[in-house]
Amino acid sequence: MKNNSLIKDVELFLDDKPSVYALRSKARLVVEKVFFSKKDEAWKYTDVREIINKDFEIVADNDGCKNSCACGNECNECDDVFIKIKFCNGRIHIEDYNLPKGIKVVVLPEVLYEGEYKKYLYGTFNIEEHPFAALNGVYLEQGVVIEVEKGVKNLKPLVICYNSDDSENRMFNIHNMIILGKGSELEIVEDYKNSSESCYLMNVVNEFFLDNDSVCRHYKVQKESFNAYHTVLNGVKVYENANYKQFYLAKGSKLSRNETLINLEKVNANAEVYSMYIGKSGCLTDITTNINHKVKNTSSTQYAKAVLEENSKACFQGKVRIEKDAIRSVGNQLHKALYLGDGAELNCKPELEIYADDVKCSHGASSGEIDGEQLFYLTSRGIGIDDAKKMLIDAHLEEILQFIENEQIKERFFL
Amino acid sequence: MLKKPLLEIKNLFAKVGDKEIIKGLNLVINEGEVHAIMGPNGAGKSSLSYILSGKDGYEVTSGEILFKGKNLLELNTEERAREGMFLSLQYPTEIPGVVVSNFLKHSLNAVRKYKGEEELDTVAFMKLLRLKASELGISPEMLKRFVNVGFSGGEKKRFETLQMALLKPVFSILDEIDSGLDIDALKTVSEGVNALRREDNSFLVITNYQRLLSYIVPDVIHIFADGKIIKSGDKELAIELEKNGYASFLNEEKNEE
Ligand SMILES: Nc1ncnc2c1ncn2[C@@H]1O[C@H](COP(=O)(O)OP(=O)(O)O)[C@@H](O)[C@H]1O
Ligand SMILES: [Mg+2]
Numbered sequence: 001m002k003n004n005s006l007i008k009d010v011e012l013f014l015d016d017k018p019s020v021y022a023l024r025s026k027a028r029l030v031v032e033k034v035f036f037s038k039k040d041e042a043w044k045y046t047d048v049r050e051i052i053n054k055d056f057e058i059v060a061d062n063d064g065c066k067n068s069c070a071c072g073n074e075c076n077e078c079d080d081v082f083i084k085i086k087f088c089n090g091r092i093h094i095e096d097y098n099l100p101k102g103i104k105v106v107v108l109p110e111v112l113y114e115g116e117y118k119k120y121l122y123g124t125f126n127i128e129e130h131p132f133a134a135l136n137g138v139y140l141e142q143g144v145v146i147e148v149e150k151g152v153k154n155l156k157p158l159v160i161c162y163n164s165d166d167s168e169n170r171m172f173n174i175h176n177m178i179i180l181g182k183g184s185e186l187e188i189v190e191d192y193k194n195s196s197e198s199c200y201l202m203n204v205v206n207e208f209f210l211d212n213d214s215v216c217r218h219y220k221v222q223k224e225s226f227n228a229y230h231t232v233l234n235g236v237k238v239y240e241n242a243n244y245k246q247f248y249l250a251k252g253s254k255l256s257r258n259e260t261l262i263n264l265e266k267v268n269a270n271a272e273v274y275s276m277y278i279g280k281s282g283c284l285t286d287i288t289t290n291i292n293h294k295v296k297n298t299s300s301t302q303y304a305k306a307v308l309e310e311n312s313k314a315c316f317q318g319k320v321r322i323e324k325d326a327i328r329s330v331g332n333q334l335h336k337a338l339y340l341g342d343g344a345e346l347n348c349k350p351e352l353e354i355y356a357d358d359v360k361c362s363h364g365a366s367s368g369e370i371d372g373e374q375l376f377y378l379t380s381r382g383i384g385i386d387d388a389k390k391m392l393i394d395a396h397l398e399e400i401l402q403f404i405e406n407e408q409i410k411e412r413f414f415l
Numbered sequence: 416m417l418k419k420p421l422l423e424i425k426n427l428f429a430k431v432g433d434k435e436i437i438k439g440l441n442l443v444i445n446e447g448e449v450h451a452i453m454g455p456n457g458a459g460k461s462s463l464s465y466i467l468s469g470k471d472g473y474e475v476t477s478g479e480i481l482f483k484g485k486n487l488l489e490l491n492t493e494e495r496a497r498e499g500m501f502l503s504l505q506y507p508t509e510i511p512g513v514v515v516s517n518f519l520k521h522s523l524n525a526v527r528k529y530k531g532e533e534e535l536d537t538v539a540f541m542k543l544l545r546l547k548a549s550e551l552g553i554s555p556e557m558l559k560r561f562v563n564v565g566f567s568g569g570e571k572k573r574f575e576t577l578q579m580a581l582l583k584p585v586f587s588i589l590d591e592i593d594s595g596l597d598i599d600a601l602k603t604v605s606e607g608v609n610a611l612r613r614e615d616n617s618f619l620v621i622t623n624y625q626r627l628l629s630y631i632v633p634d635v636i637h638i639f640a641d642g643k644i645i646k647s648g649d650k651e652l653a654i655e656l657e658k659n660g661y662a663s664f665l666n667e668e669k670n671e672e
């Protein structure tokens with residue numbers, strides 16, 4: 001597929017350092033060579049041609065966003081409850097983070113050139129297999145690295161806000177790395193917000209490293225412009241006894257793909273991916289999850305709840321691969337859809353690749369419409385029909401929301 | 416004193432799907448009155464309650480229903496509820512994912528708003544809810560559960576009564592509120608209902624058993640069969656019915672024809 005418009009000559013911070021330049025060049029080669037082929041199974045249901053044909057302006061800025069920027073301060077009221085990192089129109093908003101002991105935040109460029117974190121870069125996936133992550137790599141510059149030190153727990157949740165109030169026709173590439181030391185715990189919220197109608201590409205890579213006995217709860221709330229494109233790759237490595245949990249809400253975006261690639265590296269590693277999405281008319285939501293069980297006694301859960309409005313499109317691909325040594329592993333997958341109108345299209349593709357004995361795997365899918373008896377019950381109590389429908393939609397999602405224990409975080413997920 | 420009619424059903428015919436289910440029903444219920452409807456299973460009693468609350472699929476083919484002098488059939492389900500009509504369901508619907516307190520807050524505030532009253536905030540609402548719930552022997556724990564999910568038969572009926580106590584309807588239809596209740600639950604529910612009786616509100620009590628009517632004492636009893644009322648009377652009628660069964664009344668009607 002032609003992709004000339006995606007590759008642009010822009011000057012990036014640290015281009016003068018050969019090692020950094022080489023990283024970007026490698027990614028560029030991938031994009032130039034094999035950006036998309038028709039045969040790419042992983043993208044079978046998600047047609048990205050319209051993204052490729054757009055002529056986006058690249059956001060690049062070695063300075064980051066200044067305090068004087070006009071970006072929204074929507075989550076000011078929760079400053080006491082959360083540690084907040086902001087990206088304003090694709091650039092990190094440099095500020096004094098006032099961090100508690102045991103957590104470090106550094107901006108990505110500090111890591112690219114040298115230092116202890118460099119070894120983590122591209123540690124969770126291979127860019128040759130992930131076209132949008134490769135595209136992200138071409139412009140590798142913006143992002144943060146967050147490290148929670150060994151044994152550190154009970155931190156305030158950390159929020160990354162992606163505000164984009166000046167986003168028309170722009171492409172944002174951000175690469176974050178989240179590193180959890182042994183026995184540490186972190187709640188991290190990604191808040192993608194854009195209430196405008198602008199068309200832009202939010203192209204983000206997150207890499208998570210969960211050392212032994214650590215716990216990471218990753219919350220992602222995506223409420224973006226209905227003309228936006230959103231492509232995200234979450235690469236996750238989970239070590240012994242560690243637990244990665246993702247809660248994802250997708251609402252908005254003309255086309256959105258949330259891909260999560262999890263490697264359960266050591267025994268008793270566990271991953272849970274919970275997704276809730278509202279398919280809007282004319283929009284496509286793609287949730288792709290790949291979980292590799294590499295060793296014994298690893299477990300994974302994927303549970304998705306969809307609300308599909310008329311003429312919406314959705315794709316749920318969940319792959320569980322249980323390798324030869326991964327005996328006594330458990331992999332469960334479930335997708336439940338609520339159809340609100342005609343013409344919605346859902347491609348639900350579970351894939352189980354099992355090479356070990358004595359494993360427990362399951363997958364299931366169900367779908368239905370709003371229940372007439374329930375609707376009658378609510379309206380017969382004076383609740384207006386639209387409110388009643390909304391309550392039943394919320395109820396559909398509640399089955400997942402109820403797993404979110406932190407009430408302040410849960411509120412962010414309300415529609 | 417001249418009584419004011421609250422609900423007037425005039426020569427009503429109705430069907431569900433292709434099936435004719437109400438066949439020439441006449442009934443007037445005045446303010447402050449309690450009417451009981453008794454009738455065999457399948458007679459169409461629940462259907463009548465759905466027609467009165469405007470459920471989808473129940474279609475009035477001819478006749479008229481006036482509620483507070485207004486054409487009831489022009490209103491949709493939520494408008495009827497806001498006007499003060501309440502149906503306690505024979506089989507209350509389970510709604511997984513909707514928490515009782517949240518449901519009741521939405522419901523009460525929708526009705527209050529319609530009446531031009533101020534909506535209650537969460538604190539004021541919860542205070543009111545806890546009070547009303549304790550009067551009906553409903554535990555605070557139940558208010559956190561999903562609507563009707565996992566409730567016992569008795570809990571479901573108490574919960575219907577709680578809704579009635581909150582919404583203060585002017586006209587309540589109790590569809591077999593006694594079914595599935597043990598004697599203690601029956602007492603609590605009946606006391607709850609009796610506490611709501613006022614001079615200006617009315618009840619239509621649907622039941623199969625005379626027993627309920629010794630707790631909720633009606634002013635008029637109707638025997639309902641094959642889509643219409645075949646006999647009306649006072650509470651003696653219920654006792655007679657309990658003794659002889661519906662068959663005698665049905666035969667009586669046949670002989671008259
Ligand atoms: N939604 C429906 N569709 C088809 N038939 C129905 C429906 N609801 C009720 N009926 C039928 O109408 C008749 C009356 O039912 P119902 O009103 O429940 O009676 P009752 O409450 O007096 O026992 C029954 O024969 C029942 O099967
Ligand atoms: Mg019935």
